[in-house]
Amino acid sequence: MSKLNPLTTHREFSGLPGAISITLFLPLVLVFFALVTNENYSIKGINLQLQPILDQVPSNLDQLIDLCFDRECWVAYLAWFFGLVIVDQIIPGKQLQGIELRDGSKLNYKINGKLMSLTLIVVLVSRLYTSNDYYLPELQFLYDNQLKLTIVITIFSFLLSFFVYFISFIPLSYENGLGTRERILSVNGNAKNPIYDWFIGRELNPRIGNWDIKLFCELKPGLLLWFLINLSCIQHQYQIHGQVSDSLVLANVLQAFYLFDGVLNEEGVLSMIDITTDGFGFMLCFGDLAWVPWSYSLQSRYLSLSDNYYTLGYFKCSLIIGTSILGYYIFSQSNNQKSEFKQGKLNHLKSIPTKTGSKLLCDGWWKLSQHTNYFGDWLIGWSWCLPTGFQTPLTYFYVIYFGTLLVHRQRRDEAKCSAKYGDAWIEYQKQVPYKIIPYIY
Template identity: 65%
Template sequence: MTLNPKTTHREFFGLPGVAFITTTLPVVIIIFQFLVNSHYSVRGVNIEWDKVSQLLPQDWLQVYDWCFDKDAWKAYLTWFAVLAVCDVYFPGKDIPGVELRDGSRLNYRINGLSMSGALIAIVVARALTLENYYLPELDFLFNNQMQLICTTIIFSFIISFFVYFISFIPLTRPNGKNTKERILSINGNSGNPIYDWFIGRELNPRIGSWDIKLYCELRPGMLLLLLINLSCLHHQYHSLGKVSDSLVLMNVLQAFYIFDGVLNEEGCLTMMDIATDGFGFMLAFGDLAWLPWTYSLQCRYLALDENFYQLGPLKLWSIVAISAVGYYIFHSSNQQKSDFKQGKLNHMKSISTPTGSKLLVEGWWGLSQHINYFGDWLIGWSWCLPTGTMTPLTYFYVIYFATLLLHRQTRDEAKCREKYGKVWEQYEKQVPYKIIPYVY
């Protein structure tokens, strides 16, 4: 069997889809910044294009200044490098990942708790020692959003080219003999350089024992989101002398999401992103630029003086309830699947497959094929509802996330249909709903 089989199936309709995503999504982030900033923020569905046009760059020199601002690059490169060093050397536990196609397992350092705890401790300590809790770092982050957005976009291009080119360098031992092929992604070994660059040619690009893909998945983008949200809270407090319950709620809900991811980072090792997808522009851009700047859109909107919005107890606790229900569905369903795979729930109804595995058709997994996606989507709604009805723009996340979940569901279904054949048809009869029980 070939260690690195050629990719025959093309995601996103091949090169046309890859080109569209690569050119469009960075523009989307920049458009959001033009619509939500200290000089203008959209209200309702009508965009005042005359005001937006005044914010557009007047010449290429201004574009250059946004893209290559020295302070923004110095701040981001320091952020990325310091986190990378901490990722390697901070205390944690080393655990093996999934078995690779050559029978080996890579070790991963799991230390997100100590890293994120140290970050919060530093932020809190600095706030307590400075007058009126004023942190210049958070002020810089809030006031240089366009420069930092451009920096993260360009950096995601740089790192995706870097991992693509190193995927062609043979792995060698100290004696200089080529002893092991690089393991390529089953999705990114088409032979077309543009497509493979986008999808990710190598499965686990590494520098020594430092895993670039897992690091980007969990560290610089996720923790930057936390700081962006805090910078919004910081700005509102120092601008108005008070903070809204809606902005506090957004900070709490997304901080909970971030730290929950940190506490459960072991689970990432078996997720599609880490176990089967290569690391290319799609993941690099998604982790480093798309996640921090689109997920923070609601906080950045609520932080503006004219968008100060109080929910009140009823709305606030209703949103908390939606988030709690989503969280419960997401985690209890994933835990049930994990327990079943470990042989702890053999009494539950399942379907045996030709591969020797079993498909669970009872409990949470009897309600829909991806009930965990439904819980995740409810959490997404709780991130948008704190903005009320001021503008549909802040509900972009739930629309985008629904599209992402549908794409994942379609990919999973295609793989399972090919893997299980007639058994999958039997499974679909017993569990007909894809994501939302009794709806879809």
């Protein structure tokens, strides 16, 4: 067994059964979202009109092929994805190194999220300025083809995940051409089970030349598409009503701030578990490219329906904005405090020494709970859902899903820290017993 790539012993999501279930179930969830976010969806949500939804389900092979392989939608998405790849290569950026890998090397990353975002905004503003009546047919195409594009991007995610899985078996060539070296695999993706390794991600950092596929998919095609989907909802509502509701504007603004904050702080992603630990397989590929844009935009897609024009008023808007500000403050301040502590700037804060030489921070924000930043992030998610009111539980799917995801992350981190820090982690849990929500969980 390779010392560089040890065999995976722990399997996430209950191993193979979980991998298969998630692979089959989550794409169906996105298809369901696309079916119910249409003009036949009941405004009350509880009285869901099933028959109009079932009428949209393809009843024969020809209709299914049309949904899955619509030429216009495939051309549009391939142009979007690979167009961003080209722009990503052309636009300059800051060169940063990632963490040290198991072979002692460090990968170079080009950080250009700010210029990428600015380029997209300039293109949109230019198109809007030159358009008739501030109407963009590209956004209308996006709105009118939600179901087909959902399926197209899901299929593309499957194809890309197979591609990165197969290239993980091809040895890397030395730059001088004198030999080859072993690829660095994910600690979670070397279980020797093809289906599980494909799902969880076999290779840690799949690349073509200097282009890092995982970092690109993490922040650019999915997040920016989410932004465009939300804009298409605003345009659609304006075309119907001649104005845009404050609820839809608020949902758009809050989500745009969050997603652009992620893109603009691209270098922070280099230290996240997605980049440092997880391989790039179907789970991340589908999550980045399909799940994020089509599930995170659910609130805007619901509010854009003609029967769901919903006005909040100043008071409710203020409360929702306050929730978002509070969540973002907790999220950013706690993360900044931990970052500064790791840099040795806050040595006066209480901490627990470990056998590895590092310290576990248990003061400031981090005496409130083990993952105070998760709590802030969850509050931000609530501010996205609240603009839809309480007409349907559907639009609160995100906070339920995200809360479940955060609990899974917390348990995953706890298992890793327990094995790494031993007695120090036991003492840490005594001093900081709450997991995510201060004084509750």
